[in-house]
Amino acid sequence: MRTTDSMTNILAIMKREFFGYFGSAVAYVFIVIFLMLLGFFTFYISNFFEMGQADLQGFFQWHPWIFMFLIPAVAMRLWAEERRMGTIELILTFPVTVWEAILGKFLAAWAFIGIALVLTFPMVITAAYLGNPDLGATFCSYVGSLLMAGAFLSVGIMTSSLTRSQVVSFIIAIVICLFFILAGFPPVIRALSGWAPAWLVDLVSSLSFLTHFMSIQRGVLDLRDVFYYASVIFFMLFINSVVIQNRRTA
Amino acid sequence: MIEVKSLAKRFGTKTAVDDVSFKVEKGEILGFLGPNAAGKSTTMRMITGFIPPTSGAAVIGGHDILTESIPARRKIGYLPENAPVYPDMSVFDYLAFCAEIRGFGRADRNRKVEETLEKCFLTEVKGQTINTLSKGFRQRVCFAQAIIHDPEYLILDEPTDGLDPNQKHEVRLMIREMSARKAIILSTHILDEMEAVCTRAIIIAKGRIVADDTPAALKTKSSLHGAVSLTLLGGSPESFISKVSAINGVASAKILETEGEAFKVRIFPDAPDAAILNNILSTLSDNDYRPGAIFVEQGRLDEVFRRITA
Incomplete structure (x- = not known):
């Protein structure tokens, strides 16, 4: 009984948030910019055509960097807007739990990003037309990208709950996301391994979105990587629930 | 019955609400009166479960708002201060969302929304986006949200704030009309309103209840009474x-x-x-x-x- 109620509540909130994106310009602006940036980086920076290789490495490698800026923008309104408008007082006095509200919002934004990701399919078609890309690895990369997007998103929704200001939420989210990327960024790892003990280097790099994304991109969907993203998401959503439950007023 | 037992809320060292207790039975309209910052909204927020009390409890129809939160909330309709609504939704979609959250299935939902639209005189604007509406309409949309599930307990924080005299009159009529089957708590700082609508008044100052009586009995405390x-x-x-x-x-x-x-x-x-x-x-x-x-x-x-x- 309780679980079906929960599902209905999560679904109701999810629907409202999801169509909320399409009701405003946010959705279209996001999708257009996302696709344009990805195309630009893939074709002009990674030189997709000049590489002479029909693999999507040069396409997926940009995902973390683009997510870092765009996903906090998708997430920033989720709680900050409710707090600013005062509607948080309604949603938290409805017969829904804090977790149902958080999951509804999170899943809506995640589904939305998923759609943006699906719309990059012409990349795959292009590569398949030009050559013979490893479709299994491509599929894994998409799954990895979606998981990573979820992790970015969980950071964004958490920072959104901290403040009434979307701008503040956006900036804090970018800083945290940058940390999660840089911890596995090869130049940082190299600088670190110059003096730090190996276990520390491993620890830092294993905290990074980048390390796990690269490992999935190789075409192996390792359970450890999936578990990593799932635990980041859970941890961030947990902080989110603590913040929401302990806020003093709206 | 809504039973409030020694409710208290402290924010740091500041005591916003201090040992507030009262009961409201069905058929009663309880007016919650007090100067600004007296603790009216804070008390209502604790009764509706928006913020937890520092101590004390609120029991809604037998369910504690903290320990049996969901069943308690189901029985409440709440109109928060300033009537917050989602500005980018249409009136109909918004109420349909509220109906869905309140557990109405697809079949009942539209009927329920139409019914409530009519009750709150909103039918003419049902397709409009909420942010194109005037303050009076928004207030009514939020009011509609509070009564859509025909709750046993209604908690209204300044329900006529920002309305013109005609709209105030309409809202008061609606409240009185519903009162037979519900227990209603409404806060206001308009004294005429309390006199016109409430069967009982609680005056709260600096977080404490300083009077709890019928409006008529309160009046007899005036030095003018009997002059x-x-x-x-x-x-x-x-x-x-x-x-x-x-x-x-x-x-x-x-x-x-x-x-x-x-x-x-x-x-x-x-x-x-x-x-x-x-x-x-x-x-x-x-x-x-x-x-x-x-x-x-x-x-x-x-x-x-x-x-x-x-």
Whole structure:
């Protein structure tokens, strides 16, 4: 009984948030910019055509960097807007739990990003037309990208709950996301391994979105990587629930 | 029944609500009165489960709002202060969302929304986006949200705030109409409103309950209660004052204003229930005064309010 109620509540909130994106310009602006940036980086920076290789490495490698800026923008309104408008007082006095509200919002934004990701399919078609890309690895990369997007998103929704200001939420989210990327960024790892003990280097790099994304991109969907993203998401959503439950007023 | 037991809320060292207890039964409309920042909204937020109390409890129809939160919330309809609504949704979609959250299945939902739209005079704007609506309409949309599931308990934080007199009248009518089957708590700082709508009033100041009574009984606490005001069309004010002051049961009398020949006098009894009117009337006829108007004061709520909350 309780679980079906929960599902209905999560679904109701999810629907409202999801169509909320399409009701405003946010959705279209996001999708257009996302696709344009990805195309630009893939074709002009990674030189997709000049590489002479029909693999999507040069396409997926940009995902973390683009997510870092765009996903906090998708997430920033989720709680900050409710707090600013005062509607948080309604949603938290409805017969829904804090977790149902958080999951509804999170899943809506995640589904939305998923759609943006699906719309990059012409990349795959292009590569398949030009050559013979490893479709299994491509599929894994998409799954990895979606998981990573979820992790970015969980950071964004958490920072959104901290403040009434979307701008503040956006900036804090970018800083945290940058940390999660840089911890596995090869130049940082190299600088670190110059003096730090190996276990520390491993620890830092294993905290990074980048390390796990690269490992999935190789075409192996390792359970450890999936578990990593799932635990980041859970941890961030947990902080989110603590913040929401302990806020003093709206 | 809503039962509030020694509810208290502290923000740091500041006590916003201090040991507030009361009960509201079905059929009652409880007016929650107090100056700004007296703790009205904080109390309502604790009753609806928006913020947890520092101590004490609120029990809604047998369910504690903290420990049995979901069943308790199901029974409540809540109109928060400033009537927050999602501005980028249409009125219909918004209410459909609220109905869905309140557990109405697809089949019942539209019917329920249409019904509520009609009840709140919103049918004409149902397709409009909420941010294109005026303040009065928004207030009604949020009100509609609160009653869409026909809750047993209604908690309304300043339900007529920002409405014009006609809209205020409509909202008050709606509230009164629903009151037979519901327990309603409404906060306001408009005293006329409380008098017009509420069956009982709680006055709260600095977080504490300072009065809990019917509006009529509260009025009797006014120093004006039982005083007789009269306008005389002629004669000497001074000699009249000395005559009425001699009447048995009269404590004092004073001239409020004079206008040409006419003057207005207020006569205070020495005890609120002393029947002085009869004696005054006979004094008037014995001395051939010509009264223009005469009435017995009921007492004034604003005076009572000021005295006990200041």
